[in-house]
Amino acid sequence: MIRLEGLEKTYRNGGLETRVLQGIDLTVKEGEFVALMGSSGTGKSTLLNILGCLDVPTGGRYLIDGVEVGGMDDAERSRVRNEKIGFVFQQFHLLPRADALANVLLPLVYSRNYPKDARERARGLLGLVGLHDRMHHTPGQLSGGQQQRVAIARALVNQPRLLLADEPTGNLDRASTTEIMELFRRLHRAGNTIMMVTHDEDVAASASRVLRMSDGMIVADEVRQP
Template sequence: MAEAMLAAATRGAGGAAADPVIELAGVRKTYRTGTVEFEALRGVDLRIDAGEYVAVMGPSGSGKSTLMHILGCLDVATSGTYRLAGEDVEQLDEADLADIRNRRIGFVFQQFHLLPSLSAWRNVELPLVYGQVPAPERRARAVAAMERVGLGDRLDNRPGELSGGQQQRVAVARALVGEPDLLLADEPTGNLDSVSTRDVLALLDELHAQGRTIVLITHEEDVAQRAQRVVRVLDGLVRGGGAR
């Protein structure tokens, strides 16, 4: 089910686009601590079609990271509807959601989240390990992903032996190794210098040109402007750019 679900978003009759990859309607997210409630999202409507490159922008505390977690099936909405390639996420069981997170969505985070004891290529292969891909294929695909991000000569280096920019490129390679339909990047340049930032953004541009759907979470205007469309989030609401 999960294997076919996002692929369906990119085809309809005669190959035309069908359902959007992402469609949110009235999505709310409330966090509770004892008797205290905080509404991080307050009724978000958002549509993202296959092949789009969308930046979600907002200041700290605006709700943009909460939105990313819901889009990536890392968290669930308190209310409202989230359809991923036409499927109501609330109707999927945990096995399907786990499969989507591992195979159909690539994640890139500000903090890299690399395992320090593993070499770069072994970090990259991890989604394939969880997906029970045979070892020889895992190695070949991890090496290809590393070469794709320009680190073919750093396969055996551990994260501590790499610069911040190189570590983020390893994280991008890991997100790409499963050939996901959707790439979610949460502040991917937040810990990088200007040169590494340009490299990572150029890589996202290349991936978008190849047809991938990319959602980039950022609070930086110059980073957001690299995308096709900017969605602005403030106080838990989409204030602009939510619909085509």
């Protein structure tokens, strides 16, 4: 599903060059649950943002479903993002004045064909993440773990091929972290492809494969038995 060949990212700010990704080769198959680990500043978010079509590489190739993303313009890239990718962030990025249902519906509002069953789909997803009785609560009326579950439902509403999560439990306590990881395991069992950045070995233990990055390279790649 994902193929990276010699992927590079160099930031240029004025005369200053920062080489962040230094030639990453990686294949991720449909249905894998990958945890991406590594110390701060090694390029995990940079890599995830490129995979999520939020940023572009400066070298190498990125193919999703066999299609090269590198040659695309902004509009084509956002179309790939809308059609294929769901993104979950550490800071949940929910609209504060909208209720849970409206937050989950949001990506569909931007999609080219608003599905007839949108509201039903959003309600179903809020049920899936255990929030059937919180549909009309705003983020301020929800706990951190509940807000993250709304954000996960929102990421799934476009039925993405790939779910990306950057430290999804980074702002959560133990109990909420356990809930979110149970949800990710359930999504994995249902066949979703997931790539998640985490600093937490306990969180990474839910994944079927663990990648470790150091200085912009993948230095370990371990497949785990479920």
